[in-house]
Amino acid sequence: MDFSEVTGLLKADLSRLEKAIRENYKSDIPLIPGIGDYLVNGGGKRMRPLLLLLSSKLFGAETDDRTIRHCCVVEYIHSATLLHDDVVDATTLRRGHETVNSKWGSDASILIGDYFLSRAILLLANDCEPKIIQAIAQTARTLVEGGILEFTNARKLDVTEELILDVMYRKTASIISVSCRLGALLTHADEESEELLTSFGDDFGMAFQLMDDVMDYDGTEELLGKPAGTDLKEGHVTLPLLHLYQNCDRRLRKEIEQFIKRPDLSQKELEYIIERLREAKSIEYTLDKARAYMDRAKKTVRNAKIQSPKYLEALLAVADYIIERHTAAKPCA
Ligand code: FPP
Ligand code: MG
Numbered sequence: 443m444d445f446s447e448v449t450g451l452l453k454a455d456l457s458r459l460e461k462a463i464r465e466n467y468k469s470d471i472p473l474i475p476g477i478g479d480y481l482v483n484g485g486g487k488r489m490r491p492l493l494l495l496l497s498s499k500l501f502g503a504e505t506d507d508r509t510i511r512h513c514c515v516v517e518y519i520h521s522a523t524l525l526h527d528d529v530v531d532a533t534t535l536r537r538g539h540e541t542v543n544s545k546w547g548s549d550a551s552i553l554i555g556d557y558f559l560s561r562a563i564l565l566l567a568n569d570c571e572p573k574i575i576q577a578i579a580q581t582a583r584t585l586v587e588g589g590i591l592e593f594t595n596a597r598k599l600d601v602t603e604e605l606i607l608d609v610m611y612r613k614t615a616s617i618i619s620v621s622c623r624l625g626a627l628l629t630h631a632d633e634e635s636e637e638l639l640t641s642f643g644d645d646f647g648m649a650f651q652l653m654d655d656v657m658d659y660d661g662t663e664e665l666l667g668k669p670a671g672t673d674l675k676e677g678h679v680t681l682p683l684l685h686l687y688q689n690c691d692r693r694l695r696k697e698i699e700q701f702i703k704r705p706d707l708s709q710k711e712l713e714y715i716i717e718r719l720r721e722a723k724s725i726e727y728t729l730d731k732a733r734a735y736m737d738r739a740k741k742t743v744r745n746a747k748i749q750s751p752k753y754l755e756a757l758l759a760v761a762d763y764i765i766e767r768h769t770a771a772k773p774c775a
Contacts, residue, residue, distance in 0.1 A: 445763035448492075448756045455495050455505045459488065462510045463517060466561055477542055477554045481521060484539045489760075490516040490621040493646070496757045497625020497639055502749035509628055511565050515578060516621045518562040523585055523613070525555030530593055531676045532705075538667035574627050581620040588612025597677035597702050599687055606681055607648070614654075615647025622646070626746075635746040642746075642757075645739035650764055652732035655680035657768055659716050660725050665767075671712035675705050681731065683715075685724040694718060729768070736761050 449456060460482070467478040491513035498509055525542055527533070529551045534544040543551035559582070566578055592609045595601055622643030626636040657666060658673045659682055666672075673680050679687075679702065687698050701707060701715065719725050740761050748754050 443755050443759040445759060448496075448759050448763075451752075451756055452492065452495055455510075456488065456492075458505070458510055459491055459495075459513050459517075462514050466514050466518075466565065467558070469557070473546075473550065474554065474557055477546065477550065480539075480545075481542070485537050488513075488517060489650075490520055490617060492760065493618060493643065493757075494621040494624050496753050496760065497622045498629050499750055499753040500625065500639075500743075500746065500748050500757065501629040501631045501635070503625075503629040508569075511568065512574075512624050512628060515562045515565050516617060516624070518558040518565075519578075519582060519585070520617060522555040522558040522562070523589065523617075525551045525558070527589065530589065531678075533668075533672070533676070535668040571627070574624065577620050577623060577627065581616050584612045584616040588614070588616070592678065595679070597679075599679055599684075599699060599702060601679055601684065603681065603684060606679070606684060610648055610651040610655075611644070614651040615644050618647035618650060619643030632747060638742050638746040642739045642743040645735045645742065646761060646764070649732045649735035649739065649761075652681065652728055652735065653764055653768055655682060656725055656728045656732065659719055660768065671707070671716065674701065674712065674715060675707050677702060677705070681728045682719050682724040685727045686715075686719050686722045689722055689724070690718070733765060736765050 443451075463482060464478070468475060494513050494516060495505060495509065498505070503509065524536065528536060528541040529543045529548045532543070533541050535541065541551070542554060562578075566575055569575060588609055588611070591605075592613060595605065595609070619640055620643070623636060623640045625631075626639045631639070655673065658680065659670060661670055663669050674683065683698070683702075687695060690698070698715070701711060740758055743754065743757060
């Protein structure tokens with residue numbers, strides 16, 4: 443099964459989801475649906491709802507209104523994090539489109555993010571299970587901690603790999619993990635399966651962010667929807683750059699220390715660093731880590747008490763897609 447077959451398998455659910463996403467941000471304040479439509483029409487793979495849907499189907503569940511509501515909750519929270527993140531990073535391009543902060547201003551981006559969060563809370567208020575409410579509330583807290591931790595360590599090279607992985611867990615893996623866990627919680631799967639789905643999501647999320655960090659240096663603008671090297675310009679010390687910094691000579695170390703301070707790096711300077719990352723096998727090092735996380739995720743989910751093997755196959759296909767997206771686009775040097 444490949445990724446397009448997975449989305450084909452979920453076609454009816456995904457179109458129901460798109461409708462619900464649009465319905466639920468309706469407001470009589472025109473700017474809200476205005477920006478909402480701009481974002482929804484701008485694409486996105488709906489990765490978190492997709493994982494939630496597949497996880498619930500693993501346990502034999504039919505998609506009902508409650509499942510779709512929780513898909514909207516995770517997607518809205520995710521959208522809020524991106525709207526806020528783009529303000530923090532002063533990003534101007536996302537998924538090939540101008541960001542909301544660039545088009546409407548930072549105030550609009552922050553407030554529309556807040557609106558999405560408020561809609562997520564309201565949708566969640568329809569749920570009576572404290573475990574579900576606690577899981578999502580805890581994730582919202584972890585996401586904000588991730589954003590703050592990343593922001594306070596921006597442009598710093600004296601960070602550890604452990605800290606970088608911690609930021610990745612909080613800002614990315616936490617919401618991916620809770621999306622998978624929700625599949626088990628909503629279907630009242632046994633506790634062991636709930637734990638396995640959570641671990642699957644943790645590792646999937648780490649692999650997902652590692653691939654994102656690799657592709658930021660090694661992907662094409664067409665694939666990324668933004669120029670390569672954005673992380674370096676925005677001052678994010680991700681794993682490829684840290685690996686290079688910790689394994690290079692004094693001269694290059696000094697250059698990196700200068701580069702990380704500068705949001706105005708030229709294309710030539712970015713290409714110079716990308717070349718050094720390839721030479722030092724920093725891309726390969728990060729890719730290997732991503733593959734290891736994803737392999738463990740795949741092994742873990744196979745142990746859950748699955749009722750529908752077709753959806754296990756689909757979940758594994760999504761895991762492969764995340765890793766292969768890079769390799770398919772550009773074989774690693
Ligand atoms: C994008 O990562 C950023 C995040 C996944 C989350 C950052 C979290 C916050 C800004 C806190 C806000 C939290 C809430 C709940 C509103 P990235 O920068 O690696 O990806 P990108 O390159 O696509 O921007
Ligand atoms: Mg960002």
